[in-house]
Amino acid sequence: MPKMKTISGAKKRFKLTGTGKIKRKHAFKSHILTKKSTKQKRNLTYWGTVDKADMSNVKAMLNI
Template sequence: MPKAKVHSGAAKRFKKTAAGYKHKRAFKSHILTKMTTKRKRQLRGTSTLNGSDLPLVKRMLRSN
């Protein structure tokens, strides 16, 4: 039986932690000149994955 492959795009975007999965927030890659400083500051750092997205990410990363 061949090994199950991990979704390479998801593997780059999500990291497993004790609390769940962490990920970078969206809308912080380009065209930031029109965005307010407050908005850009609030998009910094990482956040944990929402519970509704958990089954999809677990399937893509082939983890139980």
């Protein structure tokens, strides 16, 4: 049986916290920023957590 490979796009996008949650970055923060308000851009800066519904898919991509 070959090794299970981690999906390389997932390992660049997600990080595991100490309590086992998975951190993710917010979308819509890379370009076309002039029409977005300062408040919106500031709130997109911080890390979010992966929703419970998506947790199993992300864990499968990361081989956790």
